[in-house]
Amino acid sequence: SQSQSQPQSETEPQVLPQPIGLEGLSKEQLESLIVAAGQNAIKTAIRAVSPAVAQVTVTIEQEIFNPFERFFSDPWFKRFFGEIPFPERRIERGIGSGFLIEYQGRHYLLTNNHVVEGATSINVLFPDGQQFAAEVIGRDEELDVAVLRLRGEVEGVPPAKLGDSSKLEIGDWVVAIGNPIGLQHTVTAGIISALERRVPRPDGKGYFSHMIQTDAAINPGNSGGPLVNALGEVVGINTAIAAGTEGINFAIAIDWVEQILPQLIEKGRVVRVWLGIYIAELTPDLADYFGLRPREGVLVNDVVKGAPAEGVLRRGDVVLRVDGQPVHTTDELQQAIMFRQVG
Numbered sequence: 001s002q003s004q005s006q007p008q009s010e011t012e013p014q015v016l017p018q019p020i021g022l023e024g025l026s027k028e029q030l031e032s033l034i035v036a037a038g039q040n041a042i043k044t045a046i047r048a049v050s051p052a053v054a055q056v057t058v059t060i061e062q063e064i065f066n067p068f069e070r071f072f073s074d075p076w077f078k079r080f081f082g083e084i085p086f087p088e089r090r091i092e093r094g095i096g097s098g099f100l101i102e103y104q105g106r107h108y109l110l111t112n113n114h115v116v117e118g119a120t121s122i123n124v125l126f127p128d129g130q131q132f133a134a135e136v137i138g139r140d141e142e143l144d145v146a147v148l149r150l151r152g153e154v155e156g157v158p159p160a161k162l163g164d165s166s167k168l169e170i171g172d173w174v175v176a177i178g179n180p181i182g183l184q185h186t187v188t189a190g191i192i193s194a195l196e197r198r199v200p201r202p203d204g205k206g207y208f209s210h211m212i213q214t215d216a217a218i219n220p221g222n223s224g225g226p227l228v229n230a231l232g233e234v235v236g237i238n239t240a241i242a243a244g245t246e247g248i249n250f251a252i253a254i255d256w257v258e259q260i261l262p263q264l265i266e267k268g269r270v271v272r273v274w275l276g277i278y279i280a281e282l283t284p285d286l287a288d289y290f291g292l293r294p295r296e297g298v299l300v301n302d303v304v305k306g307a308p309a310e311g312v313l314r315r316g317d318v319v320l321r322v323d324g325q326p327v328h329t330t331d332e333l334q335q336a337i338m339f340r341q342v343g
Contacts, residue, residue, distance in 0.1 A: 042189045045175040048232025050187070052100040052160040053225055054126045055179045056111055056134075056148075058119035060092045097178035097225030098124065098148065099234065102159040103265055109148040110257070111224030112239055113139045114202075116146050124150060126157055127185050138264030142272075144201075144208065144239055145257055147264045160226060163233025165253040168192050168212065176216040176238050176249070178225030190216030190247075196331075199250050209331065211250045212236045218249035227251040273337045276307020279330050282318070290318055295328040 096115030101108055109124060116122055122134040132150040139146040172192045180186050194213040201208060214227065218238045227236035236251030260270045278301040287294045297318040303309050313319075319327060322336040 042173065042175055042187075042230075045173075045228040045230060045232045046177070046187055049099065049160045049175075049226055049228045049234065050177060050185070051127055051157050053177045053185065054098050054100065054109060054124045055184050056096045056098045056109070056115055056224060057123045057125070058094045058096070058116055059121040059123075060094070060118050061120045062090045062092070095179055095221050096223045097221065097238070099177075099224075099226045100126075100154060100157055100159045101162065103261065107150065107154055107159060108137075108265065109134060109150060110237065111146050111148060112237060113141055113144045113146040115224045116148070122148065124148065125184070126154065128157065130154060130157070138268045140260055140264060140270045142270070143252060143256060143260060145237065145252065145260065145264070147261070160228075160234045161232065162254050162258060163229055163231065163235045165212065165235045165255045168195060168229070168235055170194060173230045174214055174216055174235065175228045176214070176218050176222060176225060176251075177228065178218070178222035178238060180217075180219035180221040183221070186222075188217040190214050190249075193248070197250060208239070208250070208252070210253050210256055210335075211239070212253055214249050214251065215247040216249060217247075218251075274307070275309040275313070275337065276304035277309045277313055278302040278304075279319075279333060281330055292318065296320070296326075298327055298330055298333045 094115070096111060098109040098111035098115070101110050116136055116139075119136070122136070124132045124134045132152045132154070134148040134150050136146050137149045170192050174190060174192055176188045176190070178186060191214065192212060193215050196209075197211040197213045199208045199211045200206075212227065212235070214236075216227070222238045225238045226234040227238055229235045235254050237254065237257060238249070238251050263270045280299045280301050282290070282292060282294055282297060282299055284294045286299060287296065290297075297320040300313050300315060300317040300319065302315050303313055319333055321327065322333065325336060327333045327336055
């Protein structure tokens with residue numbers, strides 16, 4: 001009889017290719033790899049979000065007050081000089097950016113509030129030529145965010161995907177897409193320079209908090225456009241430019257926008273929780289007095305009479321947690337309570 005070979009009881013071990021080490025590469029090769037990685041990240045971001053970025057053109061009509069109207073309308077004046085026409089309205093136009101998002105199966109456009117503030121008409125133009133009139137359905141001046149509803153249905157444009165700005169790290173690649181100085185659909189690239197920046201508002205009324213700083217160029221007209229990570233996700237809304245500087249630009253962290261988005265769309269505005277307390281961070285001396293570590297909790301300096309916190313908190317209390325989450329700074333406490341449901 002013919003003998004048959006017995007099958008092997010164990011499979012042959014598979015030899016995997018070794019990862020390429022960077023130790024043996026020259027400086028030029030390393031630089032080439034880094035540049036290629038950055039270019040691939042930028043291309044991915046552009047392909048994913050670019051079709052959803054629109055040019056937002058606003059028209060603002062303002063009545064003009066004529067201090068000489070009574071004088072020129074006097075019959076005696078008209079008898080000698082006739083009718084002198086004066087314009088009664090002034091029309092201004094502005095250009096910004098916005099991007100398409102999806103919320104509960106419907107499409108909306110996100111932009112900055114200052115882009116559409118005071119607008120009597122709004123026109124939205126997508127890169128593929130689709131054009132729509134739009135209206136503001138929700139706005140928040142504090143965060144400088146507005147939501148627009150398009151008068152018509154966008155076809156074939158995928159909405160931008162919102163990412164997680166809390167996962168950003170300094171040095172991450174980002175791309176800013178928008179319409180600087182009216183040049184439609186311009187892309188600039190850079191890195192995350194800093195996080196949690198506190199930036200003075202252009203109107204001088206307080207500060208923007210929790211801003212993302214980037215060196216990706218953001219010029220007039222970019223406002224309202226998306227700041228996009230290497231995965232093609234929106235991580236911020238391009239908002240402010242540091243006057244007189246180059247390479248210092250800011251965006252609203254998208255996590256904050258997502259917290260207020262349901263209220264903006266459903267109610268048109270944001271109702272924020274107010275406790276009525278004055279707070280301060282724990283200095284080393286105060287922490288030692290309370291038997292705590294520095295930055296472990298927030299001190300209640302005072303309670304406003306008749307405020308919701310009266311009878312619950314009192315001067316000298318230290319807030320350690322909100323719903324089980326530790327708070328270490330005044331900003332963390334404000335963030336923890338700001339967007340909670342009133343009542």
